Amino acid sequence: MAHAACLQASTTAAHVGVSHVVSAPTSSSTSDASLFFTGRRLPALHCARNVSSSRRVVVQRRVTTAALTEQTSKVALTADLEGEADPPMHLFKNKEPFIGTVKSVERIVGPNATGETCHIVIEHDGKMPYWEGQSYGIIPPGENPKKPGQPNTVRLYSIASSRYGDEFDGKTASLCVRRAVYWCPELQAEDPAKKGICSNFLCDCKPGDKVQITGPSGKVMLLPETDPNATHIMVATGTGIAPYRGFLRRMFMEDVPTFKFGGLAWLFLGVANSDSLLYHDEFTKFQKDFPDNFRYDTALSREQKNATGGKMYVQDRIEEYSEELFNMLDKGAHIYFCGLRGMMPGIQDTLKRVAEARGENWEEKLAALKKNKQWHVEVY
Numbered sequence: 001m002a003h004a005a006c007l008q009a010s011t012t013a014a015h016v017g018v019s020h021v022v023s024a025p026t027s028s029s030t031s032d033a034s035l036f037f038t039g040r041r042l043p044a045l046h047c048a049r050n051v052s053s054s055r056r057v058v059v060q061r062r063v064t065t066a067a068l069t070e071q072t073s074k075v076a077l078t079a080d081l082e083g084e085a086d087p088p089m090h091l092f093k094n095k096e097p098f099i100g101t102v103k104s105v106e107r108i109v110g111p112n113a114t115g116e117t118c119h120i121v122i123e124h125d126g127k128m129p130y131w132e133g134q135s136y137g138i139i140p141p142g143e144n145p146k147k148p149g150q151p152n153t154v155r156l157y158s159i160a161s162s163r164y165g166d167e168f169d170g171k172t173a174s175l176c177v178r179r180a181v182y183w184c185p186e187l188q189a190e191d192p193a194k195k196g197i198c199s200n201f202l203c204d205c206k207p208g209d210k211v212q213i214t215g216p217s218g219k220v221m222l223l224p225e226t227d228p229n230a231t232h233i234m235v236a237t238g239t240g241i242a243p244y245r246g247f248l249r250r251m252f253m254e255d256v257p258t259f260k261f262g263g264l265a266w267l268f269l270g271v272a273n274s275d276s277l278l279y280h281d282e283f284t285k286f287q288k289d290f291p292d293n294f295r296y297d298t299a300l301s302r303e304q305k306n307a308t309g310g311k312m313y314v315q316d317r318i319e320e321y322s323e324e325l326f327n328m329l330d331k332g333a334h335i336y337f338c339g340l341r342g343m344m345p346g347i348q349d350t351l352k353r354v355a356e357a358r359g360e361n362w363e364e365k366l367a368a369l370k371k372n373k374q375w376h377v378e379v380y
Helices: 028-036 197-203 240-254 281-288 312-319 324-331 343-357 362-371
Strands: 098-109 117-123 135-139 157-158 174-176 183-184 187-194 210-218 231-237 264-271 294-300 332-340 375-380
Touching: 028 343, 135 174, 135 197, 157 174, 157 240, 157 264, 157 324, 174 197, 174 240, 187 197, 231 240, 231 312, 231 324, 231 343, 240 264, 240 281, 240 294, 240 332, 264 312, 281 294, 281 343, 294 312, 312 324, 312 343, 332 343, 343 375, 362 375
Parallel strands: 231 264, 231 332, 264 294, 332 375
Antiparallel strands: 098 117, 098 210, 117 174, 135 157, 135 210, 183 187
């Protein structure tokens, strides 16, 4: 997730192009998880209803008892990163950043996605630990165009891997980066002469390239683990999916000795079309293996219609399940929002309308959610 508000992407806030597959790790310890890293894309809507339907595309799959016996074993971790009471914070500052090494860069969206998104794995050799939900700062090389003689300013990106990284050894971190471009009103097209400095630097990196990193930072999106049976409702647009990938790998993919998740994780993802689905193969695999613990719903704004015949956005999905979601919040569920800042007004309006229909005051309910630390927002 890039917190670079000055960049104006060519798509609207509700449908930013995102991704769905990652490259295969080389660690031998990942053999049990090979289905998560196929290097190819499964049919985007292999468990979907017709895309013109106003109902959700990716339904909560229920599998047979026989199918459950084929569940992929959780991955054994080759490092122990548990036991710390507090998350690591600001280990490296802007003036003395950590120098990481790019391990891989892979385009991870289909040919008809809105824009280009890359999954970037960076090696830090265990010297820059982080927790799920935190961000790294990236300082792109070169001179700040607004301050001649000064280095480029730092850009924040939510980390798209668990603390153990994609190779489960605690030595790498992954970023999910959309190549930012500017929209030219005169041309009614993207301006090829204007590109996001940091996102283009990262997407153009090659294995072995060096990257200046600051952080880690952020506590708002940390995954509360005091109750392993809690409910976590996750709402994302675009590359805002990044922290949730870390959450879900920790919950369902990794054999974490001190965290055995037995609650419910419910992911809502809003993107433009099926080619823009982000980490779709991983999420549908979790859905198959853990049908009682993971629900996954998408909103494809250019392929689906909402109940009134308009484009389907993530807030429309939320409204479909509003009664169930509100009941979960009343029982202590955590709800997270991550993505473009433009997603929040529509979501807030929807929640307010639902609350009023239930005879509740939304402002009071929101204040209570914040007071109880159930409300987590990271937008840019």
